[in-house]
Amino acid sequence: MLVLVINSGSSSLKYQLRELADDGTDAPVPVLAQGLVERIGVPGSGVPDHAAALEQVEAELAEATGGRTIDAAGHRVVHGGERFTAPARVTNEVIRAIERLAPLAPLHNPAAAQGLRAMAERWPDMPQVVVFDTSFHQTMPREAWQYALPDEVYTEHGIRRYGFPRPRPPPPPPPPPGGTSHDLVTGLAAEHLGIPRGEFRAVVLHLGNGASATAIRDGVSVDTSMGYTPLAGLVMGTRSGDLDPSVVTHLMRNHGYDAEELDTLMNRRSGLLGLAGEADMRQVLENAASGDGRARNALDVASYRLAKYVGGYHVAVGGAQAIVFTAGIGENSAPFRARVLDRLGALGVAYDAEANRARVAGPHTISAPESAIPVLVVPTDEEQAIARLTWELAR
Numbered sequence: 001m002l003v004l005v006i007n008s009g010s011s012s013l014k015y016q017l018r019e020l021a022d023d024g025t026d027a028p029v030p031v032l033a034q035g036l037v038e039r040i041g042v043p044g045s046g047v048p049d050h051a052a053a054l055e056q057v058e059a060e061l062a063e064a065t066g067g068r069t070i071d072a073a074g075h076r077v078v079h080g081g082e083r084f085t086a087p088a089r090v091t092n093e094v095i096r097a098i099e100r101l102a103p104l105a106p107l108h109n110p111a112a113a114q115g116l117r118a119m120a121e122r123w124p125d126m127p128q129v130v131v132f133d134t135s136f137h138q139t140m141p142r143e144a145w146q147y148a149l150p151d152e153v154y155t156e157h158g159i160r161r162y163g164f165p166r167p168r169p170p171p172p173p174p175p176p177p178g179g180t181s182h183d184l185v186t187g188l189a190a191e192h193l194g195i196p197r198g199e200f201r202a203v204v205l206h207l208g209n210g211a212s213a214t215a216i217r218d219g220v221s222v223d224t225s226m227g228y229t230p231l232a233g234l235v236m237g238t239r240s241g242d243l244d245p246s247v248v249t250h251l252m253r254n255h256g257y258d259a260e261e262l263d264t265l266m267n268r269r270s271g272l273l274g275l276a277g278e279a280d281m282r283q284v285l286e287n288a289a290s291g292d293g294r295a296r297n298a299l300d301v302a303s304y305r306l307a308k309y310v311g312g313y314h315v316a317v318g319g320a321q322a323i324v325f326t327a328g329i330g331e332n333s334a335p336f337r338a339r340v341l342d343r344l345g346a347l348g349v350a351y352d353a354e355a356n357r358a359r360v361a362g363p364h365t366i367s368a369p370e371s372a373i374p375v376l377v378v379p380t381d382e383e384q385a386i387a388r389l390t391w392e393l394a395r
């Protein structure tokens, strides 16, 4: 089965054409084509909207498919709110529901909805599936998702930590194959250590432009660092992560910020960009290495925050059996991993500097033999996870 995986950002569209075997696993050559259209909607870029971006993609796909029809498309959507606890087949109503969730993921959901509409117009007969980042966290217990606000703020306005929908009985272990990056990586890490997935306790650190830590107990998510929106938690490329909410009211009251400006400040101008003047970790590391004090400070703030989350989640899971790094920074940035691991000595974590620096393709261990908690690097493959869930719904 040919599955087109689409990840629409506010001004970009990433795609992969994947081939799955009849049982939903990767075909021998799973990725037939992949690419990225950038600067969508940027004046002068020649790509006015997502529909124009798809036109570009279509030309590239025609060659890769060799005339075969694409069987289905799978889209990554960040926020499924309370409504979407599992992947869904796309209808007009589903697209509208994703748009209505825009306040919860202002950087992501509107772009995803545009991508979905453009696809439906261009290929009206191709089944489309949406896969939500939030659905993996449906297993979080109430103690983890509830804010200590008056109850009606939750019951009337739906304000609480997401990544989770309404309380439901935990799914029977083992969870279905595929899923989000955290899900995929959890399974691979358990397998690497030879621990049954249903008994696995871990802290998974997904560190990309967006970043989150997830506490895994009995193989499922019991806590995650993002909150009501993907703004909370860790220091990210352009997002601040955790803040005292009084900062917001203070800036409004005394410095003339309105809601839009605050959204922009916290989502697009903060994080590494705000602290170091660069959102890209590679650049921040380079600047720090050449003596830039702001870059060094940004690395300190980011690694300190992350280490605190690891400590907290070690408690949340009842003693982690693994700390797992994944995604762009987690997989590739040995210096950043080292900065985090240096702070985890109090948990008995010890890493092997050479193993940390080595480039290894699959899941591998970077902790020293005496480390109280094994530390792993596990490459993620979000497109594969999305393709598999799409295959399940579309076959």
Ligand code: ADP
Binding pocket: 207, 208, 209, 210, 237, 279, 280, 281, 282, 283, 327, 328, 329, 332, 333, 334
């Ligand atoms: P997302 O999928 O959230 O957009 P990625 O998982 O692709 O993001 O991660 C992007 C981040 O990974 C960027 O900050 C980039 O600098 C960082 N990154 C990628 N390769 C390396 C590397 N070799 N060393 C350090 N950081 C890297």
